[in-house]
Amino acid sequence: MLKVVPNKGALGARIEGLDRTRVNEPAVAAILDQALAEHLLVAIPGEPMTPEQTRDFARVFGEPQIQLLRYKRSGAFPEVSVMVSTLMADGTTDKTAIRAEDWHTDDSYFAVPAKATLLHSIEIPSRGGATWFCNMHSVYDALPDATKKRIEGRRAIHGYDTPRARNRPSPRTPEEIAETPDVAHPLVRTHPVTGRKSLYLNPNRLDRIVGLERTESDALLDELADEARKPQHHFGHVWSRGDIVVWDNRATMHRVVIDYPVGEERIMHRVLIEGEPPI
Numbered sequence: 001m002l003k004v005v006p007n008k009g010a011l012g013a014r015i016e017g018l019d020r021t022r023v024n025e026p027a028v029a030a031i032l033d034q035a036l037a038e039h040l041l042v043a044i045p046g047e048p049m050t051p052e053q054t055r056d057f058a059r060v061f062g063e064p065q066i067q068l069l070r071y072k073r074s075g076a077f078p079e080v081s082v083m084v085s086t087l088m089a090d091g092t093t094d095k096t097a098i099r100a101e102d103w104h105t106d107d108s109y110f111a112v113p114a115k116a117t118l119l120h121s122i123e124i125p126s127r128g129g130a131t132w133f134c135n136m137h138s139v140y141d142a143l144p145d146a147t148k149k150r151i152e153g154r155r156a157i158h159g160y161d162t163p164r165a166r167n168r169p170s171p172r173t174p175e176e177i178a179e180t181p182d183v184a185h186p187l188v189r190t191h192p193v194t195g196r197k198s199l200y201l202n203p204n205r206l207d208r209i210v211g212l213e214r215t216e217s218d219a220l221l222d223e224l225a226d227e228a229r230k231p232q233h234h235f236g237h238v239w240s241r242g243d244i245v246v247w248d249n250r251a252t253m254h255r256v257v258i259d260y261p262v263g264e265e266r267i268m269h270r271v272l273i274e275g276e277p278p279i
């Protein structure tokens with residue numbers, strides 16, 4: 001019997017009793033997609049799957065999209081990216097894993113960012129490496145009325161990189177650079193399913209607020225990010241091997257904690273689900 005069990009934290013629900021082979025049945029799909037919009041994250045335990053199975057499972061939430069960075073794409077199934085965040089003994093690791101240590105939402109540097117991200121754990125370290133999520137509805141609700149007035153109707157510029165980010169992203173090929181010009185998005189967006197407002201922030205990609213001087217823009221973005229960093233808006237997912245976690249990029253941010261042992265494999269499959277222009 002399929003059950004949606006809400007978390008005690010700021011967001012998320014655990015899906016119990018799901019037969020992953022029945023996921024494309026319309027009644028099951030409707031429950032999962034509604035749970036995602038309502039709880040902003042669903043966690044589904046199970047066993048590791050192949051890239052093909054991961055892609056097919058992801059279709060329950062919408063259309064899988066091919067991701068920007070070519071080198072991560074999984075062979076015959078390019079909608080699935082293989083994310084390796086294993087810490088190497090020589091001190092090197094995949095740079096995007098380190099960058100993911102700060103709060104961000106996936107794909108905001110595109111005019112039409114992904115609606116949701118599915119992450120499926122193939123190998124995980126013996127301890128550590130939790131992924132934390134931030135409920136951006138509750139962050140918006142917690143802002144003072146004066147701040148809400150200041151940001152209402154404002155747009156902000158998202159880029160593949162910004163000097164405001166703590167770390168630099170993976171290098172892009174010339175083809176990938178051509179595909180990622182800066183874009184403007186509303187600072188406050190409305191969820192297309194629930195109608196709730198959320199703050200659309202991304203400290204890794206958000207460069208400036210349109211129409212403000214740089215110093216004023218920086219100060220306001222810092223003030224907004226400070227609210228999002230408060231623990232009352234957060235929920236941490238501690239991974240088991242084979243977990244599927246799907247989150248709603250329209251109203252959440254996330255970050256990984258890089259506190260796991262050196263040399264222990266941490267490998268995930270990632271699928272992005274096509275979204276709509278933020279409004």
Ligand SMILES: [Fe+2]
Binds near residue numbers: 104106254
């Ligand atoms: Fe991410």
